[in-house]
Amino acid sequence: MKKKWMRWLTALLVLLSFLGFSGINHVQAADDSLQKVKDKGVLVMGTSPDYPPYEFLVNDGGKNTTVGIDISIAKQIAKDMGVKLQIKSMDFDLLLVGLQTGKVDMVISAMTPTSERKQSVDFSELYYTAEQSIIVNKADAKLYKDKDSFVGKKIGVQTGSLQADLAKEQMSSSPQLGLAKYTDLVLALKSHKVEGIVAEEPVALAYVQHDPDLALINGKFTLDPSENGQAIGFAKGATSLVAAANKSIDKIKKKGLIKQYMTEAADKMTTNTTDTSMIHYWKYFAKGIGYTLLITAISVVIGVILGTLLALMRLGKNKLLHALAVAYIEFVRGTPLMIQVMFVYFGLGIFLDIPALLAGIIAVALNSGAYVAEIIRSGIESIPVGQTEAARSLGLSQKQTMQSVVFPQALKNIWPALGNEFISLIKESSIVSIIGVTDLIYQLKVVQTATYKGVQPIIVAMVIYFVLTFGLSKILGYFEKRMKHDEATH
Amino acid sequence: MTKPLIEIDHLVKKFGDNTVLNDISETINQGDVIVVIGASGGGKSTFLRSLNLLNKPTSGKIAFEGTDITGLSEKELDQVREKMGMVFQQFNLFPNMTVLENIKLAPMKVKNATDAEATAQALALLKQVGLEDKAEAYPASLSGGQMQRVAIARALAMSPDVMLFDEPTSALDPEMVGEVLKVMQDLAKSGMTMIVVTHEMGFAHEVADQVWFMDQGVIAEKGTPEQIFSAPKEERTKDFLSKVLAQ
Numbered sequence: 001m002k003k004k005w006m007r008w009l010t011a012l013l014v015l016l017s018f019l020g021f022s023g024i025n026h027v028q029a030a031d032d033s034l035q036k037v038k039d040k041g042v043l044v045m046g047t048s049p050d051y052p053p054y055e056f057l058v059n060d061g062g063k064n065t066t067v068g069i070d071i072s073i074a075k076q077i078a079k080d081m082g083v084k085l086q087i088k089s090m091d092f093d094l095l096l097v098g099l100q101t102g103k104v105d106m107v108i109s110a111m112t113p114t115s116e117r118k119q120s121v122d123f124s125e126l127y128y129t130a131e132q133s134i135i136v137n138k139a140d141a142k143l144y145k146d147k148d149s150f151v152g153k154k155i156g157v158q159t160g161s162l163q164a165d166l167a168k169e170q171m172s173s174s175p176q177l178g179l180a181k182y183t184d185l186v187l188a189l190k191s192h193k194v195e196g197i198v199a200e201e202p203v204a205l206a207y208v209q210h211d212p213d214l215a216l217i218n219g220k221f222t223l224d225p226s227e228n229g230q231a232i233g234f235a236k237g238a239t240s241l242v243a244a245a246n247k248s249i250d251k252i253k254k255k256g257l258i259k260q261y262m263t264e265a266a267d268k269m270t271t272n273t274t275d276t277s278m279i280h281y282w283k284y285f286a287k288g289i290g291y292t293l294l295i296t297a298i299s300v301v302i303g304v305i306l307g308t309l310l311a312l313m314r315l316g317k318n319k320l321l322h323a324l325a326v327a328y329i330e331f332v333r334g335t336p337l338m339i340q341v342m343f344v345y346f347g348l349g350i351f352l353d354i355p356a357l358l359a360g361i362i363a364v365a366l367n368s369g370a371y372v373a374e375i376i377r378s379g380i381e382s383i384p385v386g387q388t389e390a391a392r393s394l395g396l397s398q399k400q401t402m403q404s405v406v407f408p409q410a411l412k413n414i415w416p417a418l419g420n421e422f423i424s425l426i427k428e429s430s431i432v433s434i435i436g437v438t439d440l441i442y443q444l445k446v447v448q449t450a451t452y453k454g455v456q457p458i459i460v461a462m463v464i465y466f467v468l469t470f471g472l473s474k475i476l477g478y479f480e481k482r483m484k485h486d487e488a489t490h
Numbered sequence: 491m492t493k494p495l496i497e498i499d500h501l502v503k504k505f506g507d508n509t510v511l512n513d514i515s516e517t518i519n520q521g522d523v524i525v526v527i528g529a530s531g532g533g534k535s536t537f538l539r540s541l542n543l544l545n546k547p548t549s550g551k552i553a554f555e556g557t558d559i560t561g562l563s564e565k566e567l568d569q570v571r572e573k574m575g576m577v578f579q580q581f582n583l584f585p586n587m588t589v590l591e592n593i594k595l596a597p598m599k600v601k602n603a604t605d606a607e608a609t610a611q612a613l614a615l616l617k618q619v620g621l622e623d624k625a626e627a628y629p630a631s632l633s634g635g636q637m638q639r640v641a642i643a644r645a646l647a648m649s650p651d652v653m654l655f656d657e658p659t660s661a662l663d664p665e666m667v668g669e670v671l672k673v674m675q676d677l678a679k680s681g682m683t684m685i686v687v688t689h690e691m692g693f694a695h696e697v698a699d700q701v702w703f704m705d706q707g708v709i710a711e712k713g714t715p716e717q718i719f720s721a722p723k724e725e726r727t728k729d730f731l732s733k734v735l736a737q
Binding site: 384386387389390391392393394395396397398400404405408409412 | 564568569572578585586595641
């Protein structure tokens with residue numbers, strides 16, 4: 001769990017409880033977590049599917065399917081409980097928040113039960129223990145022997161991971177570069193931004209096997225047996241769920257199923273990488289474009305309606321409405337969209353089970369409304385007061401004056417600024433990928449993970465974003481010209 | 491007996507500490523053409539804009555056709571304003587609409603006239619102001635004089651009982667002043683009640699029934715054009731007229 005976010009979210013939760021909301025604390029005297037899962041018939045797992053062979057996505061007949069060792073384990077647990085398994089994807093950093101806010105029942109994402117994490121969630125027993133390795137460029141493989149060879153060299157780690165802690169403690173003379181995704185770390189390695197990446201052996205192996213330019217060395221880290229390995233995370237106090245999971249883990253260990261899961265995962269990785277051309281993955285990108293456009297389009301509509309309302313409230317005579325509008329606009333503009341997305345999904349998610357896509361749309365639309373409100377306000381204020389006076393002196397009501405005289409002219413004046421806002425929305429909506437909405441950025445990461453290619457998907461996504469924004473810009477320009485037409489009839 | 495159209499009773503208007511209209515009580519009768527003259531800052535425009543309550547009086551009453559309008563709600567005021575046409579110095583045509591649309595807007599929105607009715611009326615009014623060929627033009631393509639004539643036609647489209655003119659020729663190039671004054675003169679001849687704030691002394695002399703000289707927030711002197719221009723009684727009236735006529 002990335003500490004920065006933890007602090008933010010803790011603050012948020014504290015704030016919510018101050019405001020008098022209850023229900024944040026899921027700990028109950030008699031634990032009924034298992035019964036609850038059985039009652040709803042679905043076990044919801046959270047994972048960050050960018051970590052082969054533990055969890056990654058494959059193209060299964062044109063559909064994104066999450067597979068891997070962890071998924072196989074989760075399926076076994078669900079089967080033993082007699083319920084169906086549902087997988088929710090989100091950034092690794094957000095998984096524990098998902099647990100605490102009840103978005104997911106358990107987290108299986110190759111997570112190591114560090115003492116820090118144990119303070120906020122409960123863990124099952126370890127289901128797998130792996131060695132820690134270091135990925136290096138093959139050309140440099142001879143330069144490095146183990147973790148101690150990296151003195152003064154920059155080392156890459158996944159932010160918030162066990163490896164980051166290990167490197168910090170045992171490679172203290174190597175500066176760290178922390179990134180959220182292994183695909184990005186590999187890119188950093190290849191461009192010599194870092195000289196090595198600390199990774200768990202199966203993960204390191206997966207990358208090295210699919211990239212002839214990479215090599216693997218044993219890190220020879222000193223490992224605490226209680227903390228080294230992967231376990232399943234549960235909400236604090238969910239003892240009956242933990243017990244049920246432990247039973248399944250025991251069974252899996254006894255039957256030696258992990259080995260089998262690993263082989264299956266390796267097979268899937270091979271099929272994934274038989275054709276790594278971007279064309280082969282066009283469906284991924286197409287789906288991403290679809291979601292990006294969907295989120296943007298709905299947000300634009302809601303944003304304009306909300307923005308108009310807020311602008312009128314702000315310009316109106318009612319002091320309370322004015323204050324509300326100002327407070328809303330200032331607050332929304334004064335906080336990052338990323339936090340707003342997390343607030344809607346996790347914060348409001350405590351009371352309402354909002355699906356990630358809907359949460360993303362709500363957050364982006366509410367955010368856009370604040371910006372559109374200011375644009376519309378400036379547009380209305382740009383219309384000379386004489387226009388209003390002329391309309392009112394003719395007997396038009398305030399509403400008619402706004403509708404027929406002021407607003408149409410204001411719209412023309414603010415069109416370029418509004419267009420700018422819409423174009424920003426296409427790009428800024430990408431932030432919803434952190435809660436697992438399969439927009440273009442999310443799909444980009446999926447393709448990166450699936451193909452072990454870092455740069456090409458970035459270029460493809462970049463071109464797609466440009467085509468989208470440039471296309472929109474052209475369409476907006478066409479309407480701008482049409483509105484100007486009334487002045488050109490000299 | 492002439493019928494009072496607008497009765498002004500102890501009208502006071504203050505902007506902050508600045509008293510712009512200082513206790514004005516006057517009556518305007520139906521069919522009157524009143525020209526208000528005076529130096530800038532004397533309160534002429536504020537006085538005119540108080541009559542249809544574009545400026546809300548600080549105290550005092552204004553009765554229009556026998557009804558006190560100072561206490562009316564915005565909705566009731568809309569109905570009063572229909573009957574009080576106003577023409578502005580800056581024309582204030584709606585730039586996003588054609589000439590025809592400018593004129594048709596209020597009849598269709600406020601009086602629920604059909605498009606055909608409003609169009610027929612608008613074309614007739616455009617003919618009256620000599621601009622029937624500009625119906626489809628946008629304001630930006632018109633000269634100042636043409637725009638002001640459209641603005642007059644637009645105000646007339648609501649069939650008002652009184653027309654308020656707020657320095658209608660002040661923003662015009664000199665060669666265009668005549669065409670606008672001509673339209674106003676015709677309107678006066680047709681019997682329209684008019685209150686005109688202007689610096690056009692020739693127009694005042696020729697068309698006005700009464701000339702009001704405003705200074706420091708009060709009607710300092712009033713009378714027929716002959717009385718005001720030939721034999722002003724007040725010192726400040728003489729002072730003003732000598733400055734204006736010397737130009």
